Amino acid sequence: MSYGIEHTAHKDYTGAKIGMWLFLFTEFFLFFGPVLLYTIYRFRYHAAFTASSHELDLAIGSINTAILLTSSLTMAVSISALQRDRTKLSLWMLAATFVLGVVFLINKYFEWTEKFSHGMYPGGEALAGGPPGQGVFYGLYFFLTGLHGLHVLAGITAIGVLAFMVLKKKVSAADHVRLENAGLYWHLVDVVWIYLFPIFYLVR
Amino acid sequence: MYENGEKHYIARYTTLVMVWVSLIGLTWLTVKISGIGFGTFSIIAPFLIASIKAFLVVDYFMHPLFRKEG
Amino acid sequence: MSIRESYLESGPGSKLASWIFSTDHKRIGLLYLAVIMSLFFVGVTLGFLMRLELITRGPTIMEAQTYNSLFTLHGVIMLFIFIIPVTTSVFGNFMLPIMIGARDVAFPRLNLLSWWIFVAGTILAITTLILGPADTGWTFYAPYSLISGQYVALAVFAVFVLGLSSILTGINMVTTVHRLRAPGMTWHRLPLFVWAIYATAWILVIATPILGVNLLMIIAERFFGIGVFDPAKGGDPILYQHLFWIYSHPAVYVMILPSLGVIAEIIPVFSRKTVFGYKAIAYSSIGIAALGSLVWGHHMFVSGYSYTAGVIFSLFTFLVAIPSAVKVYNFVGTMYKGSIVVDTPFYFVLAFIYMFAVGGLTGVILGALSINIHLHDTYFVVAHFHYIKFGAAALGFFAALHYWFPKVFGRMYNRRFANWSLLIFFIGFNLLFLPMFVLGYEGMPRRYFDYLPQYANLQYLSIFGSWVLVIGIAMMFGNLIKGLFRGKPAPQNPWGAATLEWQVPSPPPKENFREIPEVKHNPYHFENVRRELD
Numbered sequence: 001m002s003y004g005i006e007h008t009a010h011k012d013y014t015g016a017k018i019g020m021w022l023f024l025f026t027e028f029f030l031f032f033g034p035v036l037l038y039t040i041y042r043f044r045y046h047a048a049f050t051a052s053s054h055e056l057d058l059a060i061g062s063i064n065t066a067i068l069l070t071s072s073l074t075m076a077v078s079i080s081a082l083q084r085d086r087t088k089l090s091l092w093m094l095a096a097t098f099v100l101g102v103v104f105l106i107n108k109y110f111e112w113t114e115k116f117s118h119g120m121y122p123g124g125e126a127l128a129g130g131p132p133g134q135g136v137f138y139g140l141y142f143f144l145t146g147l148h149g150l151h152v153l154a155g156i157t158a159i160g161v162l163a164f165m166v167l168k169k170k171v172s173a174a175d176h177v178r179l180e181n182a183g184l185y186w187h188l189v190d191v192v193w194i195y196l197f198p199i200f201y202l203v204r
Numbered sequence: 205m206y207e208n209g210e211k212h213y214i215a216r217y218t219t220l221v222m223v224w225v226s227l228i229g230l231t232w233l234t235v236k237i238s239g240i241g242f243g244t245f246s247i248i249a250p251f252l253i254a255s256i257k258a259f260l261v262v263d264y265f266m267h268p269l270f271r272k273e274g
Numbered sequence: 275m276s277i278r279e280s281y282l283e284s285g286p287g288s289k290l291a292s293w294i295f296s297t298d299h300k301r302i303g304l305l306y307l308a309v310i311m312s313l314f315f316v317g318v319t320l321g322f323l324m325r326l327e328l329i330t331r332g333p334t335i336m337e338a339q340t341y342n343s344l345f346t347l348h349g350v351i352m353l354f355i356f357i358i359p360v361t362t363s364v365f366g367n368f369m370l371p372i373m374i375g376a377r378d379v380a381f382p383r384l385n386l387l388s389w390w391i392f393v394a395g396t397i398l399a400i401t402t403l404i405l406g407p408a409d410t411g412w413t414f415y416a417p418y419s420l421i422s423g424q425y426v427a428l429a430v431f432a433v434f435v436l437g438l439s440s441i442l443t444g445i446n447m448v449t450t451v452h453r454l455r456a457p458g459m460t461w462h463r464l465p466l467f468v469w470a471i472y473a474t475a476w477i478l479v480i481a482t483p484i485l486g487v488n489l490l491m492i493i494a495e496r497f498f499g500i501g502v503f504d505p506a507k508g509g510d511p512i513l514y515q516h517l518f519w520i521y522s523h524p525a526v527y528v529m530i531l532p533s534l535g536v537i538a539e540i541i542p543v544f545s546r547k548t549v550f551g552y553k554a555i556a557y558s559s560i561g562i563a564a565l566g567s568l569v570w571g572h573h574m575f576v577s578g579y580s581y582t583a584g585v586i587f588s589l590f591t592f593l594v595a596i597p598s599a600v601k602v603y604n605f606v607g608t609m610y611k612g613s614i615v616v617d618t619p620f621y622f623v624l625a626f627i628y629m630f631a632v633g634g635l636t637g638v639i640l641g642a643l644s645i646n647i648h649l650h651d652t653y654f655v656v657a658h659f660h661y662i663k664f665g666a667a668a669l670g671f672f673a674a675l676h677y678w679f680p681k682v683f684g685r686m687y688n689r690r691f692a693n694w695s696l697l698i699f700f701i702g703f704n705l706l707f708l709p710m711f712v713l714g715y716e717g718m719p720r721r722y723f724d725y726l727p728q729y730a731n732l733q734y735l736s737i738f739g740s741w742v743l744v745i746g747i748a749m750m751f752g753n754l755i756k757g758l759f760r761g762k763p764a765p766q767n768p769w770g771a772a773t774l775e776w777q778v779p780s781p782p783p784k785e786n787f788r789e790i791p792e793v794k795h796n797p798y799h800f801e802n803v804r805r806e807l808d
Contacts, residue, residue, distance in 0.1 A: 012380065012453055014453065015380045015381075015449050015452075015453040015454075017269070017270060018380075018448070018449045018452060018453065019380060019381055019384075019445055019446075019449045021270070022444075022445040022448055022449065022479055023445055025479060025480070026441050026445070026479055026480075026482070026483045027483070028483075029480060029481075029483035029484050029487075030483040030484075030486060030487045031487070032483075032484065032487075033483075033484045033487040033488055033491075033517050034487060034491065034502075036517070037491075037502055037513055037517070040510075040513065041502075041508075041510075042247070045508065058235065062231065062235055065231050066228055066231060069224060069227045069228060069231065069257075070224065070228075072224075072227075072261060072265055073220055073221065073223075073224040073265075075265075076215060076220045076264075076265045077217060077220055079215075079269065080214055080215045080216075080217060080220065083214045084214060121498075122498045122499045122500045122501055122507075123498065123499045131508075132501075132507060132508020132509075133508055135501045135507045135508050136501050136502060136507065136508045136509060138500075138501075139494075139498075139499075139500030139501040139502050139507070139509075140500070140502060142498070142500065143490075143491060143494050143500050143502070147487075147490070180269045183265075183266075183269060184266055184269055187261050187262070187265050187266045190261055191258045191261050191262065194254050194257045194258050194261070195254050195258070197231075197234075197254070198234060198238070198247075198250035198251065198253075198254050199247075202234065202235065202238035202250045203246070203247070204238050204239050204246050
């Protein structure tokens with residue numbers, strides 16, 4: 001039993017999009033704060049930031065970047081497919097996006113644990129003796145990539161839920177704004193990483 | 205798909221793939237040139253490239269999702 | 275279940291469930307009211323106890339550590355649980371859809387989720403009260419917030435959760451105003467309260483995430499020592515202040531804009547005259563939101579940043595007073611040559627204008643660099659922000675309660691008693707806070723548990739004022755609660771207002787309108803409406 005007002009089933013597609021856009025806007029500001037801090041600290045500790053950046057695994061970082069970019073492609077194709085009523089293709093693409101997201105997180109896990117094992121984490125012995133800029137770099141690195149990782153996790157969950165809804169025909173060619181909104185969210189997660197990658201891995 | 209007699213924009217697969225190729229290429233480029241530059245300004249080139257990549261994602265992957273009613 | 279039934283009626287089944295799982299914006303507004311007012315009284319009690327502690331020098335009824343926790347929790351409750359959300363989440367939710375001719379907000383289920391998240395944040399905040407409330411001040415400045423032994427991370431997380439609720443409400447309100455206006459309801463026919471909530475919602479969307487991430491970094495510092503704000507690790511605590519005030523200054527506009535909107539609704543009705551300078555009032559809300567985003571550094575004049583930055587922040591602080599003043603001039607301009615009806619909501623308006631003027635002007639004083647060096651972190655600041663947040667913003671909320679009460683509950687309260695309660699409140703408020711300007715000017719620092727003998731007399735006056743104030747608040751709310759249960763049934767349009775909420779029954783039916791109205795004229799067009807109260 002619905003306790004709310006019994007609305008006529010009037011779906012506002014544009015309204016849903018505006019709502020999602022506004023939410024993405026808030027996510028931009030969420031990441032903006034620490035990136036602003038990063039910018040300031042980079043000027044302050046340029047040498048230490050450069051040195052620390054060299055210590056990150058560029059290979060994994062680049063591969064992860066490629067993975068997320070590819071997942072954006074599969075997501076976009078998934079939506080395009082559903083719009084053309086190609087449900088099967090859409091589902092496969094969603095599955096691919098999901099898997100790519102999971103692989104991204106697994107890579108992250110290996111990357112992080114590698115650092116942990118060498119004491120390269122806030123509070124770890126290797127950083128304790130190092131210059132202050134190095135500590136700040138790693139602090140920002142773990143915080144920002146961690147925050148981003150949480151968003152990837154949320155995105156993967158959303159994709160899983162959407163895939164289920166597509167299977168159950170609750171989301172279809174006739175009514176797919178929710179898939180599009182999930183896509184928008186996923187692309188935002190990709191765009192954030194597009195910036196995080198150079199600021200952490202490519203400081204020279 | 206038609207709505208009110210208007211055909212609205214659905215992204216074409218080939219466009220999407222070409223954008224993806226550009227994104228991968230730009231990523232390769234940004235890694236390659238990250239050594240070039242001087243001191244604090246070495247951020248400029250990677251940042252510019254990142255912005256181009258972001259623009260591609262926003263304009264080709266996200267923008268079609270903001271089309272009118274449907 | 276007929277849609278003509280008032281929203282207060284529930285069908286068969288659990289009444290509680292029908293309320294706390296309701297997606298009806300009117301019920302959600304009242305759900306917010308219930309939670310917020312309960313916590314408001316806790317906040318008032320904390321303030322009262324703080325005043326009581328200061329009745330003698332040195333420890334009176336508590337130790338210094340407790341005092342620090344009290345002012346912290348007082349701030350957290352009064353700001354994040356009361357004044358930031360109250361007018362937007364109670365009256366924005368209840369009235370805005372009706373005022374624009376809609377049946378609900380754009381995302382009713384998200385609205386319910388916002389309330390549940392708000393409740394969660396409130397519970398977390400209260401939990402710190404029991405476990406070990408933070409003693410950092412509501413501002414949680416690093417580096418002390420990084421090392422305090424109290425439950426700072428929990429308190430900070432509570433504020434994060436409350437902020438999330440704000441963000442979702444902001445998204446809902448912006449989308450609602452864009453998408454759900456009735457036919458004929460153009461932007462320039464929107465009631466000014468709607469403009470105010472719209473501007474507020476934008477600030478919520480833009481500024482709150484920055485606070486959110488700042489708080490997350492405090493938590494990351496406390497648990498993982500990431501080092502961004504800790505000087506021992508190369509971090510800079512001033513950067514915390516910057517990020518904090520980049521949100522918290524716009525937040526004060528979140529607190530005042532809705533109240534200014536309420537006042538803008540009441541004045542034309544009680545002047546029987548359309549508002550003077552509608553566009554100026556509407557756009558000044560946007561102007562305040564925009565300019566207000568550029569002044570955050572005025573909280574940090576003495577933090578050691580560059581003189582040039584200080585000059586710029588000071589300049590913008592003066593500039594933001596302009597759209598605020600525009601509103602006051604236009605309020606008075608509306609009343610000029612109007613046919614004034616002196617009734618309860620109008621008394622609130624008069625009190626508000628005085629409070630807003632005192633609070634606003636003392637803000638401009640604080641915006642002057644040289645004076646700020648002397649007055650920063652003194653009682654002068656405490657007096658300033660209480661005038662503007664309690665005397666003006668909260669009073670605007672009380673005004674809204676007294677204006678919209680008959681519509682929301684379908685009953686009238688005792689207006690004569692309400693007027694007396696306002697007078698007692700007003701006297702108590704000024705006795706409590708006016709001396710603080712002098713105390714601050716004479717050098718008494720804020721957040722101090724003890725004081726030098728020369729400050730004693732003014733402290734006594736202020737403490738006495740707090741008792742009078744509390745009596746006024748008790749009278750005011752006792753009266754409203756009595757009206758809730760025993761008040762006479764209210765007519766549909768007691769005050770003779772022209773905005774859409776007064777064209778539906780008191781209390782409104784579940785779906786707000788039988789048919790969505792078509793709007794043909796501006797909201798302060800009094801030709802065809804009559805006051806229905808005696």
